[in-house]
Amino acid sequence: MQIATVTPLPGQSRYAALADALRARIVAGEWPPGSALAAEQSLAADYGVALGTMRRALDLLAELGLVERVHGRGTFVRLGLGGAPMLRFFRFGHHDGEVPASRILARDTRAAPEPVARALGLGPGEPVLRLERLRSLGAQPVLLEEIWLPLPLFAALAEGDPAGWDDLLYPMFAQRCGVHVARAIDEIGFCAAAAAQAAVLGLPAGHPCARVQRRAFDLGGRCVESRRSLGDAHAFHYTVAIT
Amino acid sequence: MQIATVTPLPGQSRYAALADALRARIVAGEWPPGSALAAEQSLAADYGVALGTMRRALDLLAELGLVERVHGRGTFVRLGLGGAPMLRFFRFGHHDGEVPASRILARDTRAAPEPVARALGLGPGEPVLRLERLRSLGAQPVLLEEIWLPLPLFAALAEGDPAGWDDLLYPMFAQRCGVHVARAIDEIGFCAAAAAQAAVLGLPAGHPCARVQRRAFDLGGRCVESRRSLGDAHAFHYTVAIT
DNA sequence: AAGTGGTCTAGACCACTCT
DNA sequence: GAGTGGTCTAGACCACTTG
Known part of the structure; x- marks a missing residue:
């Protein structure tokens, strides 16, 4: 069920706009560090985009270090720098x-x-x-x-x-x-x-x-x-x- | 026209195998540094894979720093480290x-x-x-x-x-x-x-x-x-x- | 205008993880 | 077995570069 939508800025790709939207929700605390985001399928449906497009958005967030993708488990908000x-x-x-x-x-x-x-x-x-x-x-x-x-x-x-x-x-x-x-x-x-x-x-x-x-x-x-x-x-x- | 084929090692994805195959051809000198590779479409046809799969292979080579992709021009073998x-x-x-x-x-x-x-x-x-x-x-x-x-x-x-x-x-x-x-x-x-x-x-x-x-x-x-x-x-x- | 890479779609199937 | 992300396909259309 579509519950949200993004409109890419001129010159911006849709997956980049999606990544921005998700980033804002993460920063706002909707998904606290360590928790799992909604599933790709679900997010894609929410925003009314193809699965592949949502995947690119999530991959972008992973590259930026904001989330971590784990095969078979989900996409998690990173806990932050650990170790020393x-x-x-x-x-x-x-x-x-x-x-x-x-x-x-x-x-x-x-x-x-x-x-x-x-x-x-x-x-x-x-x-x-x-x-x-x-x-x-x-x-x-x-x-x-x-x-x-x-x-x-x-x-x-x-x-x-x-x-x-x-x-x-x-x-x-x-x-x-x-x-x-x-x-x-x-x-x-x-x-x-x-x-x-x-x-x-x-x-x-x-x-x-x-x-x-x-x-x-x-x-x-x-x-x-x-x-x-x-x-x-x-x-x-x-x-x-x-x- | 399909002229080649790759068989991924067990546990390896097809695009990774394609990237390996292309890397070997680059190292062998088939495309010298600075020159353009064949177009994605052509390469995909050569290996009998979908365009998206070949694109992932080329993106992988770009991440590794072996090639450089230029929108509208082609995919080029990198000239190597320059500057100082x-x-x-x-x-x-x-x-x-x-x-x-x-x-x-x-x-x-x-x-x-x-x-x-x-x-x-x-x-x-x-x-x-x-x-x-x-x-x-x-x-x-x-x-x-x-x-x-x-x-x-x-x-x-x-x-x-x-x-x-x-x-x-x-x-x-x-x-x-x-x-x-x-x-x-x-x-x-x-x-x-x-x-x-x-x-x-x-x-x-x-x-x-x-x-x-x-x-x-x-x-x-x-x-x-x-x-x-x-x-x-x-x-x-x-x-x-x-x- | 032709050729290139970039985006997006819609869907199938696979591999992994948990219960 | 159900749910997750990962791979692959086939095709359409867009944006950029060059002749």
């Missing part, structure tokens, strides 16, 4: 695959500094939560992070003892704040560690470090995190396929 | 978009050292051409490269004056040696510059450097180049999208 995506940039000895333990060194609320406000898409001076976080493998500190989170959204993290927090932030963002990180952009650079930073990492002052500046986005494309991670440059290792 | 793919990793002041001038510092023929032989997929001790190459922007040296090329293939580069060479190697590989670099894998790390390397780059000894270890492959998937590039770590800059 920062670790793809580093190799620390024989701890591969291990998730570093996490310790919050500092937490405070302040007006967003100008660059942070710009990264998060906030107005100047809006309140943000700032975290300093040290990640360690065994007894060895490996990554020092400064994390900025927009504040009405992450209010749940401004209270309670951070000692009880999980080693992985993104699953915690989802559980406690309802924020699902779907996508991130990492800018890799290089710098010398300032004395204070080096001390925390157990490195000599001025030691060469890799710096990863991350901006993370939710399903709707809103920037929900700005992060700066620092680690020993000699542990940095990344592989890129060029085509 | 190494520069995606660096930002040197206000020279963005500029191609660094290239100077060959050394060129010799020798038996492949073990790691190079392994990277190139050669037997131990097979002959290779070794190049040392300095790339500069204006008067400033920016990248120092050590390049290893398998020798029967690149014999044309073992003779003649390298001073006349182009600033870009890959187009020259294509013109002089018939080698089209289709794909590369870059491994990024950081290290301290050895005294000799630092001197050439105009940096103090021990200065932190970004090191890019590249393996380049031709259309057939053969490794045709092993390269190690070194540049000032402070000029290193790379952006990755995580999803």
Whole structure:
């Protein structure tokens, strides 16, 4: 039974318009992360299009990373980034695959500094939560992070003892704040560690470090995190396929 | 008129088998880089499959970077990597978009050292051409490269004056040696510059450097180049999208 | 105007997953 | 067995490029 319809913008294909429509419904929360969308057949009937056209729309959403298709089960809204995506940039000895333990060194609320406000898409001076976080493998500190989170959204993290927090932030963002990180952009650079930073990492002052500046986005494309991670440059290792 | 046929391996789809068949014909040189394949309609008829199935096969080859589809013109075998793919990793002041001038510092023929032989997929001790190459922007040296090329293939580069060479190697590989670099894998790390390397780059000894270890492959998937590039770590800059 | 790839349809059948 | 996504077909029409 047809219950909706899409009208492609001029120059836009019908499956692209369908993908936009479905994306809007996902962002609106109609299908929460982890749940299954309606079946292709059903969606195609709903919009009054051929099955193949609806399939292209869903394939497009899958390419964009918004949904995941599983043969025989359904099409699912992705849960967001899991694991420890920062670790793809580093190799620390024989701890591969291990998730570093996490310790919050500092937490405070302040007006967003100008660059942070710009990264998060906030107005100047809006309140943000700032975290300093040290990640360690065994007894060895490996990554020092400064994390900025927009504040009405992450209010749940401004209270309670951070000692009880999980080693992985993104699953915690989802559980406690309802924020699902779907996508991130990492800018890799290089710098010398300032004395204070080096001390925390157990490195000599001025030691060469890799710096990863991350901006993370939710399903709707809103920037929900700005992060700066620092680690020993000699542990940095990344592989890129060029085509 | 049907002139060929494919039989998918068990568990393989027909379009995947078609893509394999077409890839083999491309690698064999039936359609040289830059030329257009036969039209979809014609290919579909040749193999006795539906148009949509052949389209999926060609789309797959396009995803793999083997061909490029151009609406209204045809499907073309890709010419290979162009531009200056190494520069995606660096930002040197206000020279963005500029191609660094290239100077060959050394060129010799020798038996492949073990790691190079392994990277190139050669037997131990097979002959290779070794190049040392300095790339500069204006008067400033920016990248120092050590390049290893398998020798029967690149014999044309073992003779003649390298001073006349182009600033870009890959187009020259294509013109002089018939080698089209289709794909590369870059491994990024950081290290301290050895005294000799630092001197050439105009940096103090021990200065932190970004090191890019590249393996380049031709259309057939053969490794045709092993390269190690070194540049000032402070000029290193790379952006990755995580999803 | 002719030839190319891109979109869309309508339907059949297959492969996988769960109950 | 019922329901899901994956493959394949056969054909119509559209959009783009070139002579």
